Amino acid sequence: MTEFFAMGGYAVFLWPAYLVTLIAIVANVLIARRAHDGAKQEARRRFDLEDEGSTT
Amino acid sequence: MNWTWFHRLGSPPHIYRIAETLTPWLAWPAGLLIVAALYGGLVLAPPDYQQGEGFRILYVHAPSAWLAVMIYGVMASAAAVGLIWRMKVAHAVAASCAGVGAWFTAVSLLTGMLWGKPMWGTYWVWDPRLTAQLILLFLYLGYMGLRAGIDDLGRADKASAVLAIVGVINLPIIRYSVEWWNSIHQAPSVMKMDRPSMPFDMLAPLLMMLLGFTLYFAAVMLVRLRAEILRRERTASWIREVLR
Amino acid sequence: MTAIRTSTIGAVWLVLKRDLRLAVRRPAQLIQPLVFFAVVTLLFPLGYTPELGKLRAIAPGVLWVAALLASMLALESLFREDAADGTLEQFVVSGQPLVGLMAAKTLAHWLLTGLPLTLMAPVLGIALGVPVVAMPGILFALMLGTITLSLIGAVGAGLTLGARRGGVLLSLLTLPLAVPVLIFGARATELAILGESQMGPLYLLGALAVLGITLAPLAAAAAVRIGLE
Numbered sequence: 001m002t003e004f005f006a007m008g009g010y011a012v013f014l015w016p017a018y019l020v021t022l023i024a025i026v027a028n029v030l031i032a033r034r035a036h037d038g039a040k041q042e043a044r045r046r047f048d049l050e051d052e053g054s055t056t
Numbered sequence: 057m058n059w060t061w062f063h064r065l066g067s068p069p070h071i072y073r074i075a076e077t078l079t080p081w082l083a084w085p086a087g088l089l090i091v092a093a094l095y096g097g098l099v100l101a102p103p104d105y106q107q108g109e110g111f112r113i114l115y116v117h118a119p120s121a122w123l124a125v126m127i128y129g130v131m132a133s134a135a136a137v138g139l140i141w142r143m144k145v146a147h148a149v150a151a152s153c154a155g156v157g158a159w160f161t162a163v164s165l166l167t168g169m170l171w172g173k174p175m176w177g178t179y180w181v182w183d184p185r186l187t188a189q190l191i192l193l194f195l196y197l198g199y200m201g202l203r204a205g206i207d208d209l210g211r212a213d214k215a216s217a218v219l220a221i222v223g224v225i226n227l228p229i230i231r232y233s234v235e236w237w238n239s240i241h242q243a244p245s246v247m248k249m250d251r252p253s254m255p256f257d258m259l260a261p262l263l264m265m266l267l268g269f270t271l272y273f274a275a276v277m278l279v280r281l282r283a284e285i286l287r288r289e290r291t292a293s294w295i296r297e298v299l300r
Numbered sequence: 301m302t303a304i305r306t307s308t309i310g311a312v313w314l315v316l317k318r319d320l321r322l323a324v325r326r327p328a329q330l331i332q333p334l335v336f337f338a339v340v341t342l343l344f345p346l347g348y349t350p351e352l353g354k355l356r357a358i359a360p361g362v363l364w365v366a367a368l369l370a371s372m373l374a375l376e377s378l379f380r381e382d383a384a385d386g387t388l389e390q391f392v393v394s395g396q397p398l399v400g401l402m403a404a405k406t407l408a409h410w411l412l413t414g415l416p417l418t419l420m421a422p423v424l425g426i427a428l429g430v431p432v433v434a435m436p437g438i439l440f441a442l443m444l445g446t447i448t449l450s451l452i453g454a455v456g457a458g459l460t461l462g463a464r465r466g467g468v469l470l471s472l473l474t475l476p477l478a479v480p481v482l483i484f485g486a487r488a489t490e491l492a493i494l495g496e497s498q499m500g501p502l503y504l505l506g507a508l509a510v511l512g513i514t515l516a517p518l519a520a521a522a523a524v525r526i527g528l529e
Contacts, residue, residue, distance in 0.1 A: 004099075008109035010174055017170040021116040024163045025090075025272065028156050032279035039286035044299055046291050191476045198473040205463035214526040215459045219473060222455060222519055226477050229508070233480035236504075240487060 066143040068285045069294040075278040075285075082275035089268030096261030104258075113171040115261055119269040120164035121185070124192055125227075127157035127273060131199075132224035135217035147213035148288060150220060151203065152280035156273060158196040164189050184238040188231045195223045209288070311396040312404040319408035329377065334416050337370035341424045352429030359428035360489035364482050367417050367442060368449065372471045374413040375453040378405060379524065383461055389528055398521040406454040406517065414446030430493055437492025444505040445485035451509075451516035452477050458523030481508055 007014045064070050097115035104111035131153035138146030168186045169179045180186075202219055206212035254262075289295060306314070323330050344362045345355055355362075382388040382405075391401045421442050422435035430438070456474040460466040488501035 007112065008103065010108065010110035010112075013170045013174050014110065014113055017113045017116055017167040020166050020170075021120060021163055024120075024159050028159055028276050029279075031155065032276045032283070035283035036279050036286075039283040040299060043286050043291070043295050047296060047299070050291055191479055194472070194476040198469075198476065201469050201472055202459060202463060205460070205465060205469050207464075208529070211462075211526055211529050214529075215463075215523065218455075218519055218523050218526065219459055222477065225515070226480075229480050229511075230476070233483045233504075237483045237487070 066141070066145050068145055068148075068289050068292070069298075071145050072282055072285050072294075072298065075282050079275050079278045082271045082278070086268050086271035086275055089264050089271065093261045093265035093268055096257075096264060101258045101261055102255070107175060110171070110174050113167055115265050117164060117167040117171055118262060119265045120160045120167060121189060122266055123269050123273055124157060124161035124164050124189060126270070127153050127160065128192065128195065128220075128227065129224060130277075131157060132220040135220040139214060139217045139221070144213070144288065145285070147217065148281055148284040149277070150217065151213070152277045152284050154196060154200050154203070155280070156276055158193065158200065160273075161189055161193040161196055165193065182238065184231070184235040187234045187238070191230055191234070192227070195227075199223070306396070308397055308400050311394070312400045315391075315401050315404035316408050319405060320411065323408070323412050330412060333370040333374040333413055334420060336373055337366050337417055337420060338424060340366040340369060342427055345427065355427075356429035356431075356493060359425060359430050359493060360486040362428060363421050363425060363438070363442075363489060364445070364486045367421065367446065368475070368478055368482060369471075370417055371413060371446065371449045371453060372474060374409065375450075375457050375470060375474070376467050378409050378454060378457045379461055379527075383528070388461075388524060392525060392528055398524065399517045402454060402458075402520040402524065403513075403517040406450050406520070409454065410447055410450040414450050415443075418442040418446055431495075433495060434489075434492040437498050438489050440502060441485050441488035441492065441498065441505060444502065444509050445481045447509045448481045448505070448512045449478055451512035452481075454520040455516050455523055458520045458527055461524065461527030481505065484508065 005011060005015075093115065097112055101112070103109050131150045134146045134149035134153065137143060138150060165186065168183075168189065172181045172183070172186070173179050199216055199219055203212050203216045206215055286295065286298075341362055344358065348358070349355065379388060382391075392398055394401075418439060422430070422438050425435065425438060453470075453474055456470045456477075459473065460470045463469055484501040484504045488498045488505060491498045491501065
């Protein structure tokens, strides 16, 4: 097991590389999700305002 | 030839629904492929006779580099479609690509540096591919900067579309000039992992990772696209249905 | 009221003359990029070494980067004033092909900036230890390169019309696109300094210039139309 993590001595380069990639993958999912949720919220708000405006 | 399908793609509610349906069909296979490729690349593939275990960085470096370039191509194509056929949806697609593309260009640079250090002793090497990726990063940043700098959305769409097209035409010229520059000065070329000579159990995880990354990009882009469409379409009536 | 119809060539010539005349009235604005070129080039010995031998080695890179930056500086004013006083809009609605007018403005920019930079470079090269025999080579290379730089710059200037922080953005957009010019140009200069044949990179520079002349005015026209919407 430790042999696997040591990666023949390259561990200090290899794992950070994989980590950076993982961060990018996760970050982009989160960013995209947040953008979508934010846009949906904003749209709901705009509709609410519109509806309020039309009932006054 | 019936082009209705193409023009229907220009309709925001239509695209929105397609994006919604498609995303899980892209995301799940992407996840599986990436996990499988990780196992294949880290565990199953035999160590390289020259670079030992270190070559395994290839499995994240090469797909990132591939994404960086491919995404720029998609972005420029979408921008061109938007410009030529005046499809706002196409411009939204281009906008949805930029951030992801920039991220993965940065990843390809970082993983390239982490690969270069053990192999060539320094964190940075003016290898033609790394150099071209660096310039590509600036092309992305320029695109995003131009979008951010123009307040009117329609103008921002069109101006950044022209920029993307100019960039994509320039890209092969830049790559060629950088390779030429590199060969003149006989600097070491870092990232030579010739595909044909790679044994299958080394190659297979790489191909799986490439496919997985591509599907992943498509999924993420479609989520961003939905956000873009919602923002652009404001209070169009079809959105009420979507929000329910 | 009768309309005066001008041929396209006539219109191009008019725009060219106008730009040149306007620029000559403001010699200060004209000279600034050239002074900048000189200053940047001359900073390198101070920042590095007074040894001419060592400076000769970096001279190609220094001259070209400085020329690039000076060219960027001059691009700022390519469309700015015309956009501000409405002249650019007149160009768009004039009925004359905008591509031709963009080519005219780009040519004017090159005559006012690129060409002077080219002529200055061999002289500045002396300060960097460049041998006299290399000077014609430097002239050829910069002549071709600055043409392409003006062309690429015109596209960038059109795109950043009315964008916030347009000046910095312009540089950020144009510099990556100018990399091939820099690479081939610097190499051509280096070969000239070494006394070897420059033909390879010179042909490549020429090819870039031809590509630029064909495509850049088109892109610049599109950019200006978009910018004036």
